[in-house]
Every structure is written in structure tokens, then in C-alpha cells.
């Protein structure tokens with residue numbers, strides 16, 4: 001596995017793991033590598049940040065820890081935007097009528113389809129109790145929506 005630092009045409013930097021260098025080239029050519037920020041698929045390898053060696057061991061461990069934390073945060077953002085995109089493309093948005101609509105679909109009173117929207121924790125518990133499948137996903141609030 002190789003970690004590549006990547007860059008989209010809008011200048012967003014992000015990192016992704018690939019099996020090898022060839023795997024990146026194939027996926028990038030096929031438009032399968034997308035920027036987690038703007039979903040741009042024109043992605044190129046960015047030059048790796050140079051490794052810095054410091055004389056203090058403690059200091060470098062701390063930097064590694066911070067780097068790791070940033071990496072994890074980026075992975076989460078990436079995963080969230082993937083889930084979100086999938087949901088937006090495949091489900092109907094029903095806003096705060098989610099619980100109502102989920103019940104109507106479950107009991108055959110509304111057209112069978114996948115929906116998404118906002119539900120309170122209390123509503124989600126009620127749906128669980130009625131055996132209605134509900135998934136809670138992390139969500140990025142986008143300014144353009």
C-alpha cells in the first residue's frame with residue numbers, strides 16, 4: 001500500500017491509499033479518484049511534503065501524532081462525503097417529516113422508496129421499536145444546499 005498526497009484542479013490537497021503506483025494511475029485515468037471536497041476527478045499526485053528530522057525524539061513523536069490526527073480527520077471527512085453523496089443520489093429528501101414518512105412507507109401507506117431527512121433521537125428510537133430500519137449518518141452541512 002502506498003499513501004499518495006493528491007491535488008485536484010481546484011487546488012484541494014488530500015491523501016489516499018493505493019495498492020501500488022499503477023493502481024493510482026489506472027483509477028485516476030478511469031475517473032475513480034475524486035477530491036473529497038469538490039468531487040473533482042481530475043486528480044494528480046502532489047509533491048510529498050519533505051520529511052523533517054529533528055534532534056528531539058519527543059518533539060518528532062508529537063508531530064507524528066498531530067500528523068496522524070489530521071490524517072484521520074481527513075479520512076473521516078472523505079468517508080462522510082462519500083456516504084452523503086450516495087444518500088443524496090439514491091434517496092428522497094423528506095426533511096423533518098422523516099419519521100412520519102418512514103412509518104408510512106413501512107406500513108404501505110406511501111410509495112416504497114429510500115428516504116433521508118432529519119429525525120430526533122426520540123423519533124429514531126420509535127422507528128427502531130417498530131422494526132423500521134433507520135441509519136444515522138454523519139452529515140456535512142453544505143452551504144449550497
Ligand SMILES: [Zn+2]
Nearest residue numbers: 008012035038
Ligand atoms: Zn477539490
